[in-house]
Amino acid sequence: MNKNILWSLRLGFSGKQSKSIEQLGLSKFLDKSFASSFDKKIPSLLDNSPKSIKELRAKRQEIKSSNPDNVKELLKAEMGVSQEMKAWWLQKMIADEFPLREKMTCFWHNHFVCTFQKVKVNHWVYQHNQVLRENAFGNFKTLTKKIIQTNAMVRYLDNVDNRRDKINENLSRELLELFTLGIGNYTEDDIKNGAKGLAGLNIGENEAQYRPFLENDDTIIYFGKTGKFKADEMIDIIFEQKAIPYLITQKLLKWFIYDNPSEELVRYYGDYFRKVDFEIKPLLTKIFTEEFPKETAGSKIKDPLVYILQLMNELNVEQLNPRLLAFYLKQQGMDLFNQPNVKGWNGGKEWLSSQVYLQRNNAADLLCNGRNISRKVQMSDNDMVNDNINQLLKVSLKWNKSGTNKTIIAELQERLLFHTDENLQKDWETILKYDFNPKAEGSDNAVMRLFNNMIKTPEFQII
Template identity: 70%
Template sequence: MNKATLWSLRLGFSNKEVHKIESLGLEKFLENSFKSKVDTIIPAFLNDSPKSLEDLKKLRQNRKTISAEAIREMVKKENQVSQEMKVWWIEKMISDDFPLREKMTCFWHNHFVATFQKVKVNHWIFQHNQILREHAFGNFKTLTKKIVQSNAIVRYLDNVDNRRDKINENLSRELLELFTLGIGNYTENDIKNGAKGLAGLGPGENAAQYRKFIEDNETITYLGKKGTFKADALIDIIFEQKNAPYLITRKILKWFIYDNPPEDLVLYYGDYLREVDFEMQPLLKKIFIEEFSKNTGGSKIKDPLVFILQLKHELHIDTINTRLLNTFLKQQGMDLFGQPNVKGWNGGKEWLSSQIYVQRHNTADLLCNGKAISRFTFNNDDPLLSKNQNRVSKVSIDFDASGTNKTIIAELQDRLLFQMNEEMQVDFETVLKYDFNPKSEGAENAVLRLFNAMVKLPEFQLI
């Protein structure tokens, strides 16, 4: 696979950035990505959703006086808003000129998990997503402080139930286990004492806030330090620990490059992250530039986003129903704002179960034949999906119309597959025969058949 193609897929969601990487060079491409702007406008689909604490209070009071049917309609409406938010995000991933910010936002989204199913307030979920986007390339410690004191996280991890007379340890535990240090680098007493420091931290207007009548001001010992600590102070202590950088560098390497990152790289990049005081931009730049020089193709299974958006780009599908893409992602186990648990999507081999592989085959068949993936292709819960199952899309494939069957096979292989052997070459030549005429009528259909055969291979599932 062409190196620029490989890194376009890794740093984005498709082959769209190949020419930018080739023309700008990776370093300039990264600089432009880091400078990308964040749109702070609240999307229109949230206009009627509750935003303030007063809105939520009125909503709770209103539910006491209306019928069960009216309550179901309210719940249905907010579920539909949640679906709109997923579609909005997918469209951002597709349309952004430098999608690395959205790729990194998605990484943080799967690190600091907060699902709509549990939080139930769309505006809080949107605020959470915006924090991740705004701080995508910023300081890890600063981002951790922002997220721990977000309304979505205190609701998702039950800190709304954490009070001095009834301690709830969920947020304290995940702050250490999943967000920062990892298992084995703290004690149960650290969890209990951290929970005391977080007691009383609950929803506020734009961020979580402490409530004095339920907060706990007891002197505690936390990771070897003694005092009265609140959220920011707890996180400062965490980031002083020896192992603070390694969990996140392991997850960065796994998200972008290796399903099983070498431990020496985890330590090497983790030590660098500590040197730069947990600033993510220099870490990302160092990782991407150094790993770009290596031959790492085939070290990672494509997640569903990369799989489907690469097909969309290669087939020049300009218009595609993003609701259907959302359904595809959910069926593939990558439900945005809806991870299965606080650990998020595991990725790796879980992206390629037998069921997922069959779904990818079926989707490739439909798209290569100009048929839209439809609401009947998958089980779905979005009532707004189109009912037109057989709608035909215009698809086309780029290939050298002055080439031969072998040069066209090599051209597609360079774009799609990280490796190829003699047996595969023979199979491809049975699809695109030796006497193939690229200028003949129907030549593109023959190349599309070759493309379809390639994207069904195990090698296409890897980057």
């Protein structure tokens, strides 16, 4: 596989940025990615969703006083907004000239998991997502402080139920286990005392805030330090711990390059991350520029986002409804804003189960034949909405129309596959025979059959 295409897939979601990487060089491409701008305006899809506490209380009162049918419609409307928010995010991923920010936002989204299914307030979920986007390349400690104090997070991990007279340990536990240190690098006492420090951190107007009548002001011992610690001080203490850099470097290596990164690499980059005081931009720069020259193709199974957006880019699909795309991702186990649990998507081999592989092959057939990847969009558990089920897509595959069968096969191999062998070559030369005429009528269909065959191979599922 062409190295620039490989890294376009890794630093984005398709081969779309490969020419920019080749022309700019990796370092300049990264600089432009880090400097990329993003829209800070609240999207219009949230216009009718409650944003302030006052609006939220009014909506709850409306639901409480409504008849059952009206309640169902009100809840369905918010489910619909959540679906539109998925489409909004997917459009950003597809349209951005330098999509690394959205790729990192998705990484943090799966690290600091927070689902609409549990939170149920779209504006809070959007705020959480926007904090991730704004701080995607910033400082890990700063991001941790900000994200722990979002309304979405204190709702998702039940800190709204954590009060001085009734301690709830959920947020305290996941802060250590999943967000910062990892299992084995803290004690149960640290969890219990941390929960006391987080007691009373509750819903606020724009972010979570401590409620004095719910706070626990006991002196606690946290990782050997004694004091009346609250969220920010607790996170400062966590970031003094020896194990702090390694969980995140392991997850970054898994997200971008290796399904099974070596412990040596995890430690090497983790030590550097501590050295740069947990700044994300220099860490990413070091990882990407040092791993780029290595022969690392074939080290990672494509996640559903990369798989489907690469296909769309190769086939030059422009009008695919993003709601259909979001539903396809849900079928593949990568439901945006709704991970299966607080651990998020596991990735790796789970992206290539027999069911996922079958769905991918079905999607390949549909797209190559100019048809939508799904015939229905699920808007809620009880509502299936037909969405242009007979719409034909305009698809076109670019290939060298002055080439021979072997040069065309080689061209597609270079774009699509990290590895081929003699058996695959024979299969493809059976599809595109030695006397293939690129000028003949039906030549596009023949090359499309070849392309469809290639993207169904196990080798195409891996980068």
